[in-house]
Amino acid sequence: MTGGAGRAGPGVEAVLETALYVDDFERALAFYDRLFGFPHLIESPTLVALDVSGRSVLLLFKRGGSSREQALPGGVIPAHDGHGPLHMAFSIAADALGPWELKLEEQGIPVEGRMTWPLGGLSVYFRDPDGNLLELVTPRVWATY
Numbered sequence: 001m002t003g004g005a006g007r008a009g010p011g012v013e014a015v016l017e018t019a020l021y022v023d024d025f026e027r028a029l030a031f032y033d034r035l036f037g038f039p040h041l042i043e044s045p046t047l048v049a050l051d052v053s054g055r056s057v058l059l060l061f062k063r064g065g066s067s068r069e070q071a072l073p074g075g076v077i078p079a080h081d082g083h084g085p086l087h088m089a090f091s092i093a094a095d096a097l098g099p100w101e102l103k104l105e106e107q108g109i110p111v112e113g114r115m116t117w118p119l120g121g122l123s124v125y126f127r128d129p130d131g132n133l134l135e136l137v138t139p140r141v142w143a144t145y
Helices: 023-035 096-104
Strands: 017-024 040-043 047-052 056-061 071-072 075-077 086-090 113-116 124-127 133-137
Touching: 023 056, 023 075, 075 086, 096 124
Parallel strands: 017 056, 086 133
Antiparallel strands: 040 047, 047 056, 071 075, 113 124, 124 133
């Protein structure tokens, strides 16, 4: 894979939001609340925005709930949706990996995979109730983290 090196768009600083789509909204929200305890920024019948350590936002959409354009007082949000198991990763400190693995075990969440990356970082993979693949990542997985 080539290209893109050093060519970020003007003023782009980070990925701000990540969206996952879930079938059973209440079950998914209970899972994320129980496991991570992220504060809720907004809640609606089809969307919850979760504050991930004041650095990014995890959007949980009820699958199909955003498949039509939404007109709001501030403007229009175009239609979007997602199908199938998606993937996202949460960054953690290296010394937090053991406690996280213990927490997953205590909550009955099976670890599906582990990875040691060439730069020395570690990843642990597990799934949410909708089959989305979640990853806990320590530093030194990417040159940027």
